[in-house]
Amino acid sequence: xVAINDTLDVRREPPRWRSFSKAFWDxxxxxxxxxxxxxxxxxxxxxxxxxxxxxGSAALEWREVSGKGEVFSYTIARRARPPFAGHEPFFIVxxxxxxxxxxxxxxxxxxxxxxxxxxxxxxxxxxLSNGTHLLMFQPDR
Amino acid sequence: xxxxxxxxxxxxETKIVEKSERDVWGLQAxxxxxxxxxxxxxxGEIDGMVMSSSMTGAGNPFWSQATADQLSLELYFCQSIDxxxxxxxxxxxxxxxxxxxxxxxxxxxLFADTQASDSGRERPRSIVPEWQQPYGxxxxxxxxxxxxKRYEHxxxxxxxxxxxxxxxxxxxxxxNDLACxxxxxxxxxxxxxxxxxxxxxxRLLDSVMTCDGANGLLVTSKKSAExxxxxxxxxxxxxxxxxxxxxxxxxxxxxxxxxxxxxxxxFAQAGLNQKDIASFHPYDDFIIAIMMQLExxxxxxxxxxxxxxxxxxxxxxxxxxxxxxGGQISGGQIGLASGGTNLVEAVRxxxxxxxxxxxxxxxxxxxxGIGGIPYGRNWMSSAVMILTTDA
Numbered sequence: 001x002v003a004i005n006d007t008l009d010v011r012r013e014p015p016r017w018r019s020f021s022k023a024f025w026d027x028x029x030x031x032x033x034x035x036x037x038x039x040x041x042x043x044x045x046x047x048x049x050x051x052x053x054x055x056g057s058a059a060l061e062w063r064e065v066s067g068k069g070e071v072f073s074y075t076i077a078r079r080a081r082p083p084f085a086g087h088e089p090f091f092i093v094x095x096x097x098x099x100x101x102x103x104x105x106x107x108x109x110x111x112x113x114x115x116x117x118x119x120x121x122x123x124x125x126x127x128l129s130n131g132t133h134l135l136m137f138q139p140d141r
Numbered sequence: 142x143x144x145x146x147x148x149x150x151x152x153x154e155t156k157i158v159e160k161s162e163r164d165v166w167g168l169q170a171x172x173x174x175x176x177x178x179x180x181x182x183x184x185g186e187i188d189g190m191v192m193s194s195s196m197t198g199a200g201n202p203f204w205s206q207a208t209a210d211q212l213s214l215e216l217y218f219c220q221s222i223d224x225x226x227x228x229x230x231x232x233x234x235x236x237x238x239x240x241x242x243x244x245x246x247x248x249x250x251l252f253a254d255t256q257a258s259d260s261g262r263e264r265p266r267s268i269v270p271e272w273q274q275p276y277g278x279x280x281x282x283x284x285x286x287x288x289x290k291r292y293e294h295x296x297x298x299x300x301x302x303x304x305x306x307x308x309x310x311x312x313x314x315x316x317n318d319l320a321c322x323x324x325x326x327x328x329x330x331x332x333x334x335x336x337x338x339x340x341x342x343x344r345l346l347d348s349v350m351t352c353d354g355a356n357g358l359l360v361t362s363k364k365s366a367e368x369x370x371x372x373x374x375x376x377x378x379x380x381x382x383x384x385x386x387x388x389x390x391x392x393x394x395x396x397x398x399x400x401x402x403x404x405x406x407x408f409a410q411a412g413l414n415q416k417d418i419a420s421f422h423p424y425d426d427f428i429i430a431i432m433m434q435l436e437x438x439x440x441x442x443x444x445x446x447x448x449x450x451x452x453x454x455x456x457x458x459x460x461x462x463x464x465x466x467g468g469q470i471s472g473g474q475i476g477l478a479s480g481g482t483n484l485v486e487a488v489r490x491x492x493x494x495x496x497x498x499x500x501x502x503x504x505x506x507x508x509x510g511i512g513g514i515p516y517g518r519n520w521m522s523s524a525v526m527i528l529t530t531d532a
Contacts, residue, residue, distance in 0.1 A: 007277060015271040045391050047272045047516055054389040072392070072517075073294070075286025076341040077277055084277030092276055092283050092340075094291075094517045101391045102517045106276045117294045134275050 004076070004115075005090040006108040011083050014128040021048040023062045028133040031125040033067040035099060036060045044099040067123035068140060069097035074107075074115055095121055095137050109138045144410075147237030148363045148374035149528070151180040152488045154356035154481075157321045157473035160258040161353035165197045166211045168355035169253045173212055176359045180371065182247065187359075189218035189245030191236050193228035195254035196476045199261035208251070218245040224384060225512025226424045227524035228252070229480035234380050234526070236360040246361060253355030254476025268516060279340060282348060284514045285427040286340030292396050292429065293342065296444035300342070302451050303428045304333035306463065307346050307470065309455035310425065314467025316457075316498040321352050321473030347428045352473030356481040358488065375491045375506075379411030379527035385515070386523065396444070399523030400437035400509065407525040408439070411505075415440050418527075419502035420490055421461055422483040424511040425468040430520075434509055438525065457498045465490060465498045480510045484526070491530050505529045 017025045027034040035044045038052035038060055045053050052060055072094040080088050091107045093115075107115070108124045122140040125133035153175035155168050177184060190209055198204040198221075205221040218239045222228040229252045236248035264270070269278070278284075292298060311328045314320040328346065336346040366374050383399030408414060415438065423434045432446035440461075441449035455463035466472055466486035469479050487506035489495060506528045513521030 010277070012275050015275055017271060021271065043391065047268055053391065073287045073291035073395075075283055075290060075343070076338070077279060077283060077286075078338045078340060079282075080277045080279055087277070090277060092278055092287065094287055096392055104273060104276055104278070104517055117290065 002089055002112055004110065004112050005087050007084065007087050007090045007106045008108060008126055010087050012128060012134065014130040014132055020050045024048050025132045027062075027064070028125065028135065029131050031133055032064055033123060033135060034062040034064050035097070035101060037063045044101050046097075046101040046103055065097060065099050067097065067135070069095045069103075069121060071115070071117050071119040071121060072096045072102055073117060091115060093137060103135065106136050107138060108136055114139055144234060144237045144241070144377050144380060146363050147240055147360055148366045148376050149233065149358045149360050149488055150366050150371045150374050151176045151359040152356070152485045152492070153179065154319055154485050155354045156319050157352045157354040157475055157482070159321060159323060159350070159352055159473070161255045165195065165253050165255040165259065165355070166208065168255065168353075169208060169251055170212060172251060172253065172355050172357040173249065176249065176357060180359055181369070182359065184214070187214055187247050187249050188216060189236060189239055189248035190214060190216050191218075191232040191248060191250050192221040193232060193252045193478050193481065194221050194223040195478055196256035196261045197254055197259045199265060214249070216245070218248065224522040225477060226426065226480040227382060227510030227512040227522040228477065229484045230380070230508055230510045230524045230526040231382060233358065233360060233377055233484070234382075237377060240360065240362050246365060248360045250358040250360055252357055252478035252481030254478040255353040256476030257351045257353045272516060281426060281514055282340040282343050285347070285429065286343045287517065288395055288519055289342050289429050292433070295396055298342070299447040299451070300334060301330055302447035303347070303432065304330035305450055306428050306431050306455060307333045310464050310468045311471040312456060313465050313498055314471035317466045317472060320467045320471065321350065324350065324467070324471050324473060343427060347470075349426055349469045349474035352475050354473065354475035355478060356485045358485065373492045375488045375528040375530060377526055378529050379407035379409070379413065381406030381525045382522070384522045393518060395519050396433065398433060398437050398519045400434050400525060403523045403525040404438040407527050411527040411529070413505065413527060417505065418461070418507045419504045420465060420487065420500045420506045421463050422487040422506055423464065423509045424480055424483055425464055425470050426474070426511060428470065430511060431463070433519070438507070457495065457500050462500045465495060465500060480512070484508050487528055491528060503530055
């Protein structure tokens with residue numbers, strides 16, 4: 001059976017945020033997950049956008065959520081570009097958070113045997129060099 | 142329907158190569174020259190140009206203008222279309238509408254890219270660096286890995302059925318002298334199944350190889366084609382286009398795509414149904430995309446694509462000829478111009494120029510486009526065009 005890498009050794013550059021996504025990255029300094037929330041439609045959304053996806057409203061709020069959810073789909077990356085090259089194979093997952101949004105991430109502490117669509121997961125925060133953290137997921141056992 | 146009044150009167154295509162030693166403008170000039178020779182038109186008669194965008198040209202925000210300057214075309218309608226692999230079919234429609242509106246009379250539809258040898262200057266502005274690159278996301282293969290796993294979860298996936306499509310297209314590339322030479326070797330379903338995994342369950346033989354090349358079409362009004370005595374033409378009788386299907390929802394059924402509404406529109410406009418389709422030229426960035434388009438275009442129900450594939454013959458001699466030039470997966474993907482490969486092959490077949498791979502029924506052809514990979518869905522743009530020889 002193939003051993004799946006958790007990619008924590010990958011030296012990732014902290015991503016550059018946009019004016020409307022800065023609040024997301026700021027919250028990750030304290031390992032808090034915040035999602036954009038549109039009061040007009042009573043819906044969450046991710047990735048952060050400049051307007052509400054259902055309403056077009058620019059009056060969006062940020063709400064803290066648990067980050068718990070379940071695997072919507074996954075793939076095993078067998079080939080990657082630097083800085084991930086040499087760290088294959090690793091999972092790329094889409095997780096449906098309990099608030100009804102899909103989030104793309106890597107996983108830690110999850111074997112090929114355990115991975116399945118529907119697997120319950122919770123956040124794992126990987127530190128980045130600028131003090132922010134990268135959202136990843138681990139099985140919620 | 143004004144689109145019916147336009148006609149594609151000529152096509153041209155370069156050899157698809159792994160890496161071009163020629164500049165992208167050189168390839169475009171070859172297409173222009175070839176179209177003029179084949180149609181008898183003179184350069185000065187071309188008064189419109191619609192291009193697909195290209196990776197090579199991506200660093201130039203004046204791409205269509207700069208190309209028109211290189212080709213010394215005086216134009217009254219000039220634009221480039223940036224909806225990825227939908228751009229070539231979309232270009233034919235924009236050309237037809239511009240002609241119908243009286244803005245121009247004769248339009249060069251030009252699709253060229255040398256992404257393999259000259260990928261342009263910078264990565265385009267997108268959400269990828271912030272939300273996907275930190276996870277080692279390789280782009281389209283990872284996206285289609287996620288999509289395929291989800292499809293398999295909902296409906297099951299018979300990989301031998303997908304392999305059958307790969308084998309059929311490869312057989313056509315072997316018969317196509319313009320297909321990338323590296324890919325012109327027959328394969329079997331076993332070869333497909335045994336090809337190495339890129340992003341499970343996406344295999345090497347599910348995927349395209351980035352290549353260089355160019356193709357193009359000349360579009361004018363049917364009336365002016367008749368005046369010139371041009372008897373061979375392809376007419377866009379149905380078209381549908383959808384960008385960001387179900388954009389207002391956060392979590393969608395990713396196995397349902399914009400080809401559903403785009404296909405309904407195209408078939409309704411054309412007054413045809415699925416059983417009437419003589420040959421099928423779907424955009425093929427990954428094998429599973431062909432199957433999902435069969436479902437969304439109504440050839441079979443959603444989730445029953447594998448059964449449909451097993452029940453039909455996709456060879457040029459079969460009951461539903463598929464990408465008779467090999468498509469992009471077996472012919473080579475010429476960057477952002479690659480939608481033109483499927484489109485030009487459909488026109489070639491309607492003109493009866495298919496040679497060793499000529500289909501028997503040239504009453505019509507169905508061409509599609511796929512453009513752009515969104516965050517955790519299927520694709521951004523879907524296009525469907527039905528061409529006939531007589532309308």
